[in-house]
Every structure is written in structure tokens, then in C-alpha cells.
Amino acid sequence: METFDAIVLGAGGAGLMAAAVAGQRGRRVVVLDHAEAPGKKILISGGGRCNFTNLHTAPDRYLSANPHFAKSALGRYTARDFLDMVERHGIAWHEKTLGQLFCDGSARAIVDMLLGECELGGATIRLGQPLGEIGHADGRFTVRHGDRGYTAPALVIATGGPSIPKMGATGVAYDIARRFGLKVVEPRPALVPLTLPGDEALFRALSGVATPVVARAGKAAFAEAALFTHRGLSGPAILQASSYWRHGEAVAIDFRPDASAGWLTSAKRARPRATLAQTLDLPARLAEVLAERLGVGELGATTDRALADAERRLSDWRFHPDGTEGCAKAEVTVGGIATDALSSKTMEARKVPGFYAVGEAVDVTGWLGGYNFQWAWASGWAAGQAILRPSA
Structure with a gap:
């Protein structure tokens, strides 16, 4: 049985960050993962190219049963703090839209950076073996990893959620949490394409067509592109809305978010012989389908009242998805280890001293665009800062 100050389960972003920070504070850390390679x-x-953070990171861009939980970690380890590390390692980066930061080159640079930080802290990384029995007695945790055993007074759960199972993702974090008496908020796919039922087959026939929209689900609204697929709806606006969507609810799309009130009747006065499809300023195939659904042809042959109704529907077009494409296509999951059992400052379970949960394993889910990586860095940093020596 090898002895350490902390055992980190999961060699992803949150786990490597926690190990690097704790190691550089003088803690002896081992990182265990069933995958053959980290990150x-x-x-x-x-x-x-790894969208590694977002300049606009703020707590209100995260979903959680406790919307205040993420404030402490995000406030203490910011996007600027992570960017400082990126620049210190000489990694070239650029900003895309909406504050999203990417590597100029390969995402491999971020993994290498984290591994370099772990090496600076003397962290041991063991990969490619199945996770076995986990025990807890007399203030110490024990973990079997392959044919080896490890013991430490601190255990960090950084195994993520079940999204993208082809990458080896599982829900093991939830099993471990329940074993230690922590509750789990039922996980569901997030940042995921939505599927449409058979009566929306006409829209599925538009597969490959994309256009800027405002997509709404619940009280959330996102102004980005929507993409029609052979199964339903995708694109950034839809992925964002999917995190807020619940089965049985509609997703509302504004196809002309920049249009002013009365734009169709104005178009009628200016070009009475133009058709609605010609007037919509949308991809031709989409414009034709929308006009057909609305039953509007030539503007001059349509009453102002009918055009006003068409305007209303185009600004609030209701789709009724019958599901999502599931964890296989979800970038993250909403839900996870309940935050009411954790300290928002240290990520430690209040009733199980030495037990920490970080990253996607926790019930904190960010928007699309680097927010979830920033949560991984911030929560991993918070746990790494908190881990004590056995004698402390």
C-alpha cells in the first residue's frame, strides 16, 4: 500500500489542476485514471484547439441547484489566472467570438502544460488500470487501482460526468459520492443536440442549413446560430438552450431577431409582388419551408393582419423536441454531486473530512464556450489549495 497526502481520481482538467496545486504546496499526490492517456x-x-476559458466567466453563466455555489471558486481563480499560466508556458492563443479563448495550435499544449505543473509539484500519475475498491477508515482513504493499493487522508473525485462515453466517461463519481452518503442531483445531457418528432420531418429535411437566431428555453435566451440536422436541431444557440430545456417543453426560435415591428407590412408596401420566402433574408431552403408552413405567398396578396401574424410566429416559432441525442453527443451533463454537501470554498464534503469533489462531477454546469473548463480549473484549484498534510 503506497502512502500519499492525497489521491486524485481522474486525470482530466480538474484532477490535474488539483494535483498540480496541491503538489506545489508540498503535498504528496497521486493521480489515478483508467484511461491510457491524460486529458x-x-x-x-x-x-x-481547446476552448480553455472564457473572458466573460461569471456565476450567472452556470446552472446548479444552488446558483450561488460557484461564486467562491470562480472568484478566487479567474479566467485571467488561468490565462497567466497559459502565457507563462508560452502557449499562443486567440479570442474568438463572445470571449472564447482557444490555442493557436493543438490542445495538446494545454495537457502538456498541466502535466508540467504536476511535475513541478512532484505529483505521481498512474494510468491505464481499472479503478477498484475504495475504502475509508480511521481518517484515511484506500483505493485499489489495478493490482496496486494507495492510501491517503484526502480523496479528490475528479472523474467527470457520463457525457461522451466513447472517451471513457462514466458516472462513477456519482456511485462514489452515494457510497459516502452524498446526494446526487439527477444528471441529464446538456449542451446537446435536440431531436424532433415525426411531424417535424419537414424541418429535418433541411439538414445542414444554419442561420443566426435567438433560441429560448425556459427563461434563458441565446443569440447564436441554429443548425438543422437529420435528427432535429443543433448549433451553438440550440446547444446552449438544451441545458435549460426539459422534456415536454417547447424551444422558441426567433428567426428574425434584428427585425423591427411591422417589417413585413413595410416590405409589402415596398415590394408587393415579392413572396414571403424572397423577403425573409434566410437561407433559401429554410425560407421556403417557413413560408409554406405559414401559408403566405406573394406579400401583396396577403392581408396586413395575416402578415402581422406571420411576423409573430417567425419571432416565436415553437419547436417541441421529443428528446436529445443523449450523453453520446452531450458536451457535459447538468446535475451531479449535490453542492449542499460541499464547502463552496474548498470543495470538501462537510460530513466526510478529506473527501473533495471537483469539475463536472459536481452539480455545476457552464454555458458553451470555455465556461466548463474554467469551472474545472477553479474548482480543482480550490481543492488543491485546501488539502492538508496528515499531521495538520
């Missing part, structure tokens, strides 16, 4: 989700993120 697999980092490597595929952002099209292989």
Missing part, C-alpha cells in the same frame, strides 16, 4: 476531453475540445 482526453481536453484534446478533442474546440475542434482540437
Whole structure:
């Protein structure tokens, strides 16, 4: 049985950050993972360039049963703090839209940076073996990893959620949490494409068509692109809305978010022989389908009242998804280890001293665009700062 100050389960972003921070504070840390290589989700993120943070990070851009929980960690370890590390390692980066920061080169640079930080802290990383029995007695945790055993007074759960199972993701964090008496907020896919039922087949036939919209689900609204797929709806606006969508609810789309009131009747006065499809300023195939659904042809042959109704529907078009494409296509999950059992400052379970949960394993889920990585860095940093020596 090898002895450490902390055992970190999961060699993803949150786990590597926690190990690096604790190690550089003089703690002896071991990171255990069943995967053959560290940081697999980092490597595929952002099209292989890793959208590693967002300049507009703020607590109101995260979903949680406790919307205040993320404030402490995000406030103490900011996007600027992580960017400082990126620049210290000489990693070139650029900003895309909406504050999203990406590597100029490969996401591999972020993984190498985190591994370098772990090396600076002397952290041991053991990969490619199945996780076995986890025990807890006399203030110490024991973990079997393959044919080896490890013991430490601190255990950090950083195994993520079940999204993208082809990358090895599982729900093991929830099983471990329940074993230690912590509740789990039922997880569901988030940042995920939505599927449409058979009566919306006409829209599924638009597969590949994208256009800027405002998508609304619940009280949330997102102004980005929507994409029609052979199964339903996707694109950034839809992925964002999906985190707030619940089965049985509608998703509302504004196809002309920049249009002013009365724009169709004004168009009628200016070009009475133009058709609605010609007037919509949308991709031609989409414009034709919308006009057909609305039953509006030539503007001059349509009453002002009918045009006003068409305007209203185009600004609040209701889709009724019958589901999502599930964890296989979800970037993250909403839900996870309940925050009411954790300290928002240290990520430690109040009733199980030495037990920490970080990253996607916790019931904190960010918007699309680097927010979830920033939560991984911030929560991992918070736990790494808090881990004590056995004698402390």
C-alpha cells in the first residue's frame, strides 16, 4: 500500500489542476485514471484547439441547484489566472467570438502544460488500470487501482460526468459520492443536440442549413446560430438552450431577431409582388419551408393582419423536441454531486473530512464556450489549495 497526502481520481482538467496545486504546496499526490492517456476531453475540445476559458466567466453563466455555489471558486481563480499560466508556458492563443479563448495550435499544449505543473509539484500519475475498491477508515482513504493499493487522508473525485462515453466517461463519481452518503442531483445531457418528432420531418429535411437566431428555453435566451440536422436541431444557440430545456417543453426560435415591428407590412408596401420566402433574408431552403408552413405567398396578396401574424410566429416559432441525442453527443451533463454537501470554498464534503469533489462531477454546469473548463480549473484549484498534510 503506497502512502500519499492525497489521491486524485481522474486525470482530466480538474484532477490535474488539483494535483498540480496541491503538489506545489508540498503535498504528496497521486493521480489515478483508467484511461491510457491524460486529458482526453481536453484534446478533442474546440475542434482540437481547446476552448480553455472564457473572458466573460461569471456565476450567472452556470446552472446548479444552488446558483450561488460557484461564486467562491470562480472568484478566487479567474479566467485571467488561468490565462497567466497559459502565457507563462508560452502557449499562443486567440479570442474568438463572445470571449472564447482557444490555442493557436493543438490542445495538446494545454495537457502538456498541466502535466508540467504536476511535475513541478512532484505529483505521481498512474494510468491505464481499472479503478477498484475504495475504502475509508480511521481518517484515511484506500483505493485499489489495478493490482496496486494507495492510501491517503484526502480523496479528490475528479472523474467527470457520463457525457461522451466513447472517451471513457462514466458516472462513477456519482456511485462514489452515494457510497459516502452524498446526494446526487439527477444528471441529464446538456449542451446537446435536440431531436424532433415525426411531424417535424419537414424541418429535418433541411439538414445542414444554419442561420443566426435567438433560441429560448425556459427563461434563458441565446443569440447564436441554429443548425438543422437529420435528427432535429443543433448549433451553438440550440446547444446552449438544451441545458435549460426539459422534456415536454417547447424551444422558441426567433428567426428574425434584428427585425423591427411591422417589417413585413413595410416590405409589402415596398415590394408587393415579392413572396414571403424572397423577403425573409434566410437561407433559401429554410425560407421556403417557413413560408409554406405559414401559408403566405406573394406579400401583396396577403392581408396586413395575416402578415402581422406571420411576423409573430417567425419571432416565436415553437419547436417541441421529443428528446436529445443523449450523453453520446452531450458536451457535459447538468446535475451531479449535490453542492449542499460541499464547502463552496474548498470543495470538501462537510460530513466526510478529506473527501473533495471537483469539475463536472459536481452539480455545476457552464454555458458553451470555455465556461466548463474554467469551472474545472477553479474548482480543482480550490481543492488543491485546501488539502492538508496528515499531521495538520
